[in-house]
Amino acid sequence: MKRLGLFIFLFGFTGISVFAAESQQVDTGSTAWMLTSTALVLLMIPGLAMFYGGLVRSKNVLGTMMHSFAAMGVMSVLWVAVSYSMSFGSNVMGGWFGWNPDYLFLNGIDESILPGGVPEYVFSMFQGKFAIITPALIAGAFAERVKFRGYLVFIALWGLFVYNPLCHWVWAEDGFLFNMGAMGAIDFAGGTVVHISAGVSGLVAAIFLGRRRGYPHRQMKPNNLVMTMMGAGLLWVGWFGFNAGSSISSGLSTAQALTATQAAAAAGAITWIIIEGMHQGKMTALGFASGILAGLVAVTPAAGVVKPAGAMALGAIATIICYIMLIYKDKLGFDDSLDAFGIHGLGGIVGALGLTFFIRDSWMEEAAKAAGGSWTVWQQFGVQATAVGIAIVYAVVSTVVILFVVEKTVGLKSSVSEEMQGLDHSYHGERGYGMLTPN
Amino acid sequence: MKLITAIIRSYQLEEVRESLIAADITRITVSRVSGHGVQQSEEIYRGKKVIPGLIPKVKVEIAVNDEFVDVTVEAIMKAARSHNSNQGEIGDGKIFITPLEECIRIRTGERGPSAI
Numbered sequence: 001m002k003r004l005g006l007f008i009f010l011f012g013f014t015g016i017s018v019f020a021a022e023s024q025q026v027d028t029g030s031t032a033w034m035l036t037s038t039a040l041v042l043l044m045i046p047g048l049a050m051f052y053g054g055l056v057r058s059k060n061v062l063g064t065m066m067h068s069f070a071a072m073g074v075m076s077v078l079w080v081a082v083s084y085s086m087s088f089g090s091n092v093m094g095g096w097f098g099w100n101p102d103y104l105f106l107n108g109i110d111e112s113i114l115p116g117g118v119p120e121y122v123f124s125m126f127q128g129k130f131a132i133i134t135p136a137l138i139a140g141a142f143a144e145r146v147k148f149r150g151y152l153v154f155i156a157l158w159g160l161f162v163y164n165p166l167c168h169w170v171w172a173e174d175g176f177l178f179n180m181g182a183m184g185a186i187d188f189a190g191g192t193v194v195h196i197s198a199g200v201s202g203l204v205a206a207i208f209l210g211r212r213r214g215y216p217h218r219q220m221k222p223n224n225l226v227m228t229m230m231g232a233g234l235l236w237v238g239w240f241g242f243n244a245g246s247s248i249s250s251g252l253s254t255a256q257a258l259t260a261t262q263a264a265a266a267a268g269a270i271t272w273i274i275i276e277g278m279h280q281g282k283m284t285a286l287g288f289a290s291g292i293l294a295g296l297v298a299v300t301p302a303a304g305v306v307k308p309a310g311a312m313a314l315g316a317i318a319t320i321i322c323y324i325m326l327i328y329k330d331k332l333g334f335d336d337s338l339d340a341f342g343i344h345g346l347g348g349i350v351g352a353l354g355l356t357f358f359i360r361d362s363w364m365e366e367a368a369k370a371a372g373g374s375w376t377v378w379q380q381f382g383v384q385a386t387a388v389g390i391a392i393v394y395a396v397v398s399t400v401v402i403l404f405v406v407e408k409t410v411g412l413k414s415s416v417s418e419e420m421q422g423l424d425h426s427y428h429g430e431r432g433y434g435m436l437t438p439n
Numbered sequence: 440m441k442l443i444t445a446i447i448r449s450y451q452l453e454e455v456r457e458s459l460i461a462a463d464i465t466r467i468t469v470s471r472v473s474g475h476g477v478q479q480s481e482e483i484y485r486g487k488k489v490i491p492g493l494i495p496k497v498k499v500e501i502a503v504n505d506e507f508v509d510v511t512v513e514a515i516m517k518a519a520r521s522h523n524s525n526q527g528e529i530g531d532g533k534i535f536i537t538p539l540e541e542c543i544r545i546r547t548g549e550r551g552p553s554a555i
Binding site for chain 1: 495
């Protein structure tokens with residue numbers, strides 16, 4: 001909950017930030033870890049590109065990897081230009097999003113140092129990485145069937161009008177979800193902001209765009225599981241920056257988040273292959289990778305408030321629920337191609353709600369004090385459920401509007417022949433594999 | 440019995456398969472090959488147009504009984520031909536038909552037309 005102090009500074013004292021910057025010393029330890037975390041979170045995006053890239057058919061491998069890489073370009077430019085201001089500025093439009101003219105192009109934070117001793121540039125860049133990975137996650141839901149130009153417009157609009165407001169509500173000091181209940185809705189590293197919003201938006205987009213040609217009758221096997229496994233590995237490593245970096249410090253809470261992350265990922269992975277082994281008879285590599293992700297997603301909102309045993313429980317529960325969902329996906333008839341909703345949406349919901357039952361005692365005591373006497377698990381559960389519900393409704397409604405606008409203007413759904421020829425040939429004019437043929 | 444070998448554009452494979460399945464030809468062997476006819480293919484790497492010497496193609500092999508030769512060839516031609524004009528384009532590929540001496544189903548030892 002170090003973010004709290006940080007935001008009090010950010011928003012309470014912006015007027016005198018120049019003087020504060022002069023008196024504030026850089027804490028080299030915290031800054032070093034935050035720089036490392038920022039790089040680690042960025043590493044997740046090529047990791048995601050490899051994870052998703054390996055899962056599609058070989059004619060779509062580059063197009064799918066480009067969905068992640070393009071987000072690094074589009075979202076970074078937007079983040080520097082306006083998104084940091086929209087996410088971490090002060091309430092405007094009734095708190096819909098934030099705004100602070102000083103943050104445009106990060107102009108006003110050139111010499112600003114946060115009270116934790118971390119330069120604000122580092123905080124801004126760290127948060128910017130989250131804005132990149134969220135729309136990149138959505139791409140998994142509608143893989144293999146979107147126009148590249150339409151996708152670029154879609155993620156730009158989605159980032160501006162879905163991610164930035166959600167980020168503001170949950171993480172900015174004057175965001176209304178940040179202030180709900182005794183100590184706010186708990187979303188340590190982005191269960192609601194990142195995973196639930198990406199998951200449900202992906203589900204909406206998958207339904208809006210329709211199924212891939214031939215789904216579910218034709219086999220659409222992964223073209224390269226080796227690459228998928230490498231991607232899953234990079235995601236796990238990068239997640240330490242994602243979760244442990246979210247303490248915006250280098251201390252006790254960082255260590256707690258880091259430990260919870262490892263415990264949940266491992267428990268999720270083991271749970272997946274055990275279920276799979278009993279159900280299908282074989283323990284698959286892709287199953288292990290999926291379990292890692294389910295565990296990591298579930299612990300993301302919880303990393304700051306649960307102990308290792310609770311983290312393991314969350315990872316295992318999320319895996320069980322995701323596994324059941326994937327089995328029923330085909331029967332439900334929607335084509336969430338790479339399970340953006342099945343893993344990230346559901347895993348995020350399990351984590352955001354389930355964490356309530358594993359909160360460490362010291363947090364509950366503080367919450368009770370803040371609430372003026374008592375604060376029960378069920379009261380916190382109500383806050384969590386409200387935050388999750390608001391995020392889902394907001395993401396669904398805005399995504400539908402954005403999809404509709406993009407489809408009618410630039411066009412989003414691939415034509416039949418583009419889809420059959422593959423994204424790589426149709427939109428990029430390149431081939432992913434085959435460079436080794438005797439040319 | 441005939442062996443039909445078609446060399447087609449790799450990205451037309453999906454369309455050819457759908458066309459064959461629609462014509463009830465469901466047994467095929469597909470491999471990735473490279474070569475060149477008169478076509479010059481262009482690809483773009485780092486903003487430069489590159490003309491690869493050997494062009495990646497897909498080879499489709501289908502063993503059929505004589506009465507299915509025409510329907511198979513028709514299905515392949517319809518799907519492998521470029522869409523932008525009825526005449527097709529250089530690079531759409533070729534179809535070879537060769538006589539097939541014998542066909543044996545390994546599982547049963549059956550021989551001849553019934554094994555296809």
